[in-house]
Amino acid sequence: MPRFAANLSMMYTEHSFLDRFAAAARDGFKAVEFLFPYDHPAAALAGLLKDNGLIQVLFNAPPGDFQAGERGCTALPGREAEFHEGFLRALEYARVLNCPRIHTMAGIVPQGADRGRMRETYVSNLAWAASRAQADGIDVLIEPIAERNMPGYFLNRQEEAHAVTAEIGEPNVKIQMDLFHCQVEQGDLAMNIRKYLSDSKPSRVGHFQIAGVPERHEPDSGEVNYDYLFDLVDSLGYQGWIGCEYAPRAGTSEGLGWLRKRLPAN
Numbered sequence: 001m002p003r004f005a006a007n008l009s010m011m012y013t014e015h016s017f018l019d020r021f022a023a024a025a026r027d028g029f030k031a032v033e034f035l036f037p038y039d040h041p042a043a044a045l046a047g048l049l050k051d052n053g054l055i056q057v058l059f060n061a062p063p064g065d066f067q068a069g070e071r072g073c074t075a076l077p078g079r080e081a082e083f084h085e086g087f088l089r090a091l092e093y094a095r096v097l098n099c100p101r102i103h104t105m106a107g108i109v110p111q112g113a114d115r116g117r118m119r120e121t122y123v124s125n126l127a128w129a130a131s132r133a134q135a136d137g138i139d140v141l142i143e144p145i146a147e148r149n150m151p152g153y154f155l156n157r158q159e160e161a162h163a164v165t166a167e168i169g170e171p172n173v174k175i176q177m178d179l180f181h182c183q184v185e186q187g188d189l190a191m192n193i194r195k196y197l198s199d200s201k202p203s204r205v206g207h208f209q210i211a212g213v214p215e216r217h218e219p220d221s222g223e224v225n226y227d228y229l230f231d232l233v234d235s236l237g238y239q240g241w242i243g244c245e246y247a248p249r250a251g252t253s254e255g256l257g258w259l260r261k262r263l264p265a266n
Helices: 017-026 042-051 080-097 115-136 158-168 179-185 189-199 226-235
Strands: 003-007 031-033 055-060 101-103 139-142 173-178 205-210 241-244
Touching (some): 031 241, 042 055, 080 115, 115 139, 115 173, 173 179
Parallel strands (some): 031 055
């Protein structure tokens, strides 16, 4: 049975951030993810996880100046030292939160940039991060993000991400397969899931995320038949988590009918 993690950056925004852990637990979630933990001490977040019986399954490494529109620097030449410093900070949080995955955002392609040099920087930085994370059993994730939703982002398609992980060749560099972005950018979700869960052994897919397409609301809205895809993922033996990275149409709890029918009976 698929396991779902609440994304506390996008869900439960009717509560303050620190109150979202308890709200997710009350609704039956056993795991959470979020974008960035760095506004709060790691020990405080670890306490909230413990108090609410939750596990942390994912968060992002520092993205640069997020408020100014930056979306990571992993692929940006000249900012290697900043990436290294940020990733080491993320590792410190991951150890305290007992979180097994860190997503490193590639970055926005600067005007006139040499994409070949950016790819070299991307591969080099990811290999460095993988070597630092390996001793702690932590996976380094990369995520293809649709051009429509994040114009200029360096990594857009599933095959591009898998080519990068294959070149690096480290077992703890994996793909964050966001089915919302995959549908917007290239479609053919079921065949892509089959391809990347079945054809590559071991699978490079380390995490899934979901949202309704095109509005990015609950997965029971929009054009994608997620019930079919959940059963498909389950049938292919996926043992990881599925992050619910969507913006609820109204109250978060009120929109969880899709989840309640999949929670184990008490």
